[in-house]
Amino acid sequence: MSRSAHPAGPRHADVLPEGHHAAPPADLNDLDPKVWSRTVSRNADGVLTVGGVDVARLAEEFGTPAYFLDEDDFRARVHAWRTAFGPDADVFYAGKAFLSRAVVRWLCEEGLNLDVCSAGELATALAAGMPPERIALHGNNKSDAEIERAVESGVGRIVLDSFQEIARVAHTARRLGRRQRVQIRVTVGVEAHTHEFIATAHEDQKFGLALAGSTSQPEAGGGPAAEAVRRVLALDSLELAGVHSHIGSQIFDTAGFEVAARRVVSLLAQVRDEHGVELPEVDLGGGLGIAYTSDDDPREPQEIAKALGEIVERECEAAGLSVPRISVEPGRAIVGPTTFTLYEVGTIKPLDGLRTYVSVDGGMSDNIRTALYDAEYSVVLASRASDAEPMLVRVVGKHCESGDIVVRDAFLPADLAPGDLIAVPATGAYCRSMASNYNHALRPPVVAVTGGAARVIVRRETEEDLLRLDVG
């Protein structure tokens, strides 16, 4: 990897288009602790380091693009969620955000449970030794094979998503001579303030069973969810442990969770009235937001645990119910901030009066979130510090797609040059797990860094990997 000498960059007038209002940060070398994991800093030479290892060395050893995961930060976040919710609640890490065997082992060591939503995630969890009773299986279209594998291996809960699935899980459990613990996924009718594609509790979408009998009576409890409860309670091979609600993802305020908790508790009260049964569990899902840029203001686990605990307690008290065991399923909030993606800068193309396009050696194949959700990211020059003027940039990938954008709007120093390394923070969630081989890109490795040492936990794909699948 070249570390070229840096030619004088364009002048300020070239790099900040006239009339552009976004303000560059006071110091482009700053690392906002909101968006960077806890062991990230710059060394005396201004080079970004994580876990005591500098990015020049990391790039040399592991290449770019690559995801670098701050293991201490991951463990600290897991611990914070575990202690915030305490022994009377359960925290399930949502494996869809990022899953590997190392991650499963860390979760086991730190006492977390795991939410999986496919056979592949379940296989990874079991292969890495997660006790099956600590696994929950999700999915709106679980296959027979997935249901069978889950029941057979003894997962702690299957979250039922449709009437058809109730019958299918019951049938499989009966055939295998098991009594399967289940929850019912309820759609509570909350409009989460997030991107449409990642909001999951409004009525018109594919997940869950609606609580509402009609949209004008969201609290009525006379809808499909109540019917699902009736059906599950009538089946010997199913044990109804509780209800589940997940309102969406990248959510900052707890108001939506409060409404969800209230509606879920109203269903518990109805179940008690109708069936004389108090369901022991309520899962309020995941979805807690993280800081992708300095403008984002995420809540701490402690604050979330307190708010959710209080609302469930209050509602249960009002309904005369004993308080169920609460569980949550954070994915992004645990792994998102732990990781940054390191890229090498290639082509730099200033567009007069607009912005400068900075092309990197990855793109939408390692981070689809910008293209898919208009997600915002930040970026810094990582291989050196610079006191050059700020230049408005768009960081783009190398794919054949004009929407191949990694960071839509950001500032980098105007002396940026090909061969520099730049780092995009907060890429731990839904980047490697949603990575693709578009243009036959090789998916980047995930490298865990701690205590001055780095090790690959998911290796980089090779051309042989690509060709092995191509059997024609």
Ligand SMILES: Cc1ncc(COP(=O)(O)O)c(C=O)c1O
């Ligand atoms: C059922 C369920 N639980 C948990 C999560 C995790 O969400 P997040 O990573 O935003 O915490 C998701 C994804 O949105 C989900 O669908």
Ligand SMILES: N[C@@H](CCCC[NH3+])C(=O)O
């Ligand atoms: N994949 C999405 C969130 C959906 C998570 C699963 N329901 C993201 O990157 O934000």
